[in-house]
Amino acid sequence: xxxxxxxxxxxxxxxxxxxxxxxxxxxxxxxxxxxxxxxxxxxxxxxxxxxxxxxxxxxxxxxxxxxxxxxxxxxxxxxxxxxxxxxxxxxxxxxxxxxxxxxxxxxxxxxxxxxxxxxxxxxxxxxxxxxxxxxxxxxxxxxxxxxxxxxxxxxxxxxxxxxxxxxxxxxxxxxxxxxxxxxxxxxxxxxxxxxxxxxxxxxxxxxxxxxxxxxxxxxxxxxxxxxxxxxxxxxxxxxxxxxxxxxxxxxxxxxxxxxxxxxxxxxxxxxxxxxxxxxxxx
Numbered sequence: 490x491x492x493x494x495x496x497x498x499x500x501x502x503x504x505x506x507x508x509x510x511x512x513x514x515x516x517x518x519x520x521x522x523x524x525x526x527x528x529x530x531x532x533x534x535x536x537x538x539x540x541x542x543x544x545x546x547x548x549x550x551x552x553x554x555x556x557x558x559x560x561x562x563x564x565x566x567x568x569x570x571x572x573x574x575x576x577x578x579x580x581x582x583x584x585x586x587x588x589x590x591x592x593x594x595x596x597x598x599x600x601x602x603x604x605x606x607x608x609x610x611x612x613x614x615x616x617x618x619x620x621x622x623x624x625x626x627x628x629x630x631x632x633x634x635x636x637x638x639x640x641x642x643x644x645x646x647x648x649x650x651x652x653x654x655x656x657x658x659x660x661x662x663x664x665x666x667x668x669x670x671x672x673x674x675x676x677x678x679x680x681x682x683x684x685x686x687x688x689x690x691x692x693x694x695x696x697x698x699x700x701x702x703x704x705x706x707x708x709x710x711x712x713x714x715x716x717x718x719x720x721x722x723x724x725x726x727x728x729x730x731x732x733x734x735x736x737x738x739x740x741x742x743x744x745x746x747x748x749x750x751x752x753x754x755x756x757x758x759x760x761x762x763x764x765x766x767x768x769x770x771x
Contacts, residue, residue, distance in 0.1 A: 495667045500522075530675075530767060532637055534637055546592070571647040573635055581707070592627055634716055675733060691731065692730050696745070697723070713752070
């Protein structure tokens with residue numbers, strides 16, 4: 490490894506860990522620095538790799554569908570190298586007729602194909618889904634899912650196996666490294682060495698998890714989504730622009746709790762957990 494580029498990566502979320510793995514495979518000497526002290530945005534997220542529904546439902550994402558699809562298409566190789574399970578079963582949209590009509594129009598406007606399915610098929614794809622909401626549903630197989638609770642430790646282990654060093658500390662600059670990769674999300678601690686960070690703004694998001702067995706496809710509805718995972722069903726997510734704290738606010742998360750019960754009535758009397766994270770946006 491003599492003469493190999495030395496790289497410091499600030500941040501141990503999915504971007505930092507994936508970068509560490511790729512750079513180590515390319516022959517770099519990689520050190521990942523993260524002070525810890527709380528969950529990062531990746532750990533709080535639901536793990537959706539959802540280029541299609543993001544482009545259909547979010548006007549800001551529509552112009553970037555090709556980029557989102559290209560990013561998704563890099564996941565199979567990454568998942569195989571890191572030993573991460575990649576769920577390609579797809580996602581369904583359910584809701585009232587007016588909202589579903591808008592979703593169908595969004596697919597058409599983007600030149601995408603979606604499959605309209607009936608209640609029986611929707612129930613088979615998402616066991617326990619509300620009969621009232623699932624009389625009609627729209628299915629795409631193009632959106633995938635990883636479980637962050639499993640994927641993040643797997644990425645870290647794969648990086649460590651390839652020689653990446655991990656340090657529980659913050660960095661203030663490039664130091665002795667040849668390259669500094671900043672993967673700190675909305676954090677601005679390195680703004681002095683990376684003026685580009687001032688273009689990022691924080692968005693706080695709450696997510697509700699219902700512990701217990703959860704399977705099937707992702708479900709999208711007006712104002713919420715439900716994603717199954719090893720830790721249970723994750724229902725998200727709020728978007729609170731400008732908020733940089735990760736304090737849990739029950740009032741802010743209450744609509745997600747209601748959405749989860751509306752989608753899956755069996756959850757009405759079940760346990761739930763609320764978490765909050767902060768991600769960066771331009």
